[in-house]
Amino acid sequence: MIIYIGSKNPTKIKAVENIFSEFEVKAVEAASNVSPQPFTDQETLIGAVNRAKECAAKAEGVIGIGLEGGVMKLGEKMLLCNWGALVDETGEVYVASGARIPLPREITEQLEAGKELGEVMDLFTKKTNVRKHEGAIGIFTKGYVGREAMFTHVMELLRGQYEFNKKV
Numbered sequence: 001m002i003i004y005i006g007s008k009n010p011t012k013i014k015a016v017e018n019i020f021s022e023f024e025v026k027a028v029e030a031a032s033n034v035s036p037q038p039f040t041d042q043e044t045l046i047g048a049v050n051r052a053k054e055c056a057a058k059a060e061g062v063i064g065i066g067l068e069g070g071v072m073k074l075g076e077k078m079l080l081c082n083w084g085a086l087v088d089e090t091g092e093v094y095v096a097s098g099a100r101i102p103l104p105r106e107i108t109e110q111l112e113a114g115k116e117l118g119e120v121m122d123l124f125t126k127k128t129n130v131r132k133h134e135g136a137i138g139i140f141t142k143g144y145v146g147r148e149a150m151f152t153h154v155m156e157l158l159r160g161q162y163e164f165n166k167k168v
């Protein structure tokens with residue numbers, strides 16, 4: 001079985017490899033077809049599904065994975081939100097979301113002003129490519145849960161549902 005992951009972000013590739021370690025994992029570009037900075041749960045979920053479907057269409061009999069990051073409003077707070085989708089060899093779609101934590105006010109203000117979280121996090125931490133390393137979730141949890149770990153949990157939820165349905 002070949003697994004296609006629709007991203008070149010190393011945190012996403014590693015999360016897929018961690019959970020499908022016995023299979024060949026191929027990283028390819030896949031369009032989310034949502035805004036670069038999704039602002040709702042719904043938009044983030046759709047982005048993940050779009051990427052997974054594009055991946056599953058790359059070849060016969062493969063599994064496609066989409067992992068998408070965004071933010072969502074909950075009352076006065078803005079939360080990190082992440083979604084994953086797995087499209088299996090028959091076209092069945094499985095979805096799962098990642099852990100959520102609220103973002104500090106100074107971050108949400110910049111997102112509301114139209115900036116992308118990736119850029120805001122690099123400015124905030126004075127680092128480069130936070131999104132390819134610990135991610136915002138890693139920064140605001142002092143490294144307890146990084147982006148790879150969060151996406152790895154999403155992958156467990158996806159593989160588990162797939163196997164339950166297949167009665168593996």
Ligand SMILES: O=P(O)(O)OP(=O)(O)OP(=O)(O)OC[C@H]1O[C@@H](n2cnc3c(O)ncnc32)[C@H](O)[C@@H]1O
Nearest residue numbers: 007009036037068069116117118121131135136137
């Ligand atoms: O190459 P792709 O797969 O697109 O990976 P990405 O890092 O851009 O990640 P997403 O498109 O899934 O995330 C959507 C936006 O949110 C940002 N983002 C999401 N989660 C983040 C995190 O934990 N840390 C920093 N930026 C994050 C990201 O930079 C984008 O601007």
Ligand SMILES: [Mg+2]
Nearest residue numbers: 032036037069
């Ligand atoms: Mg992106």
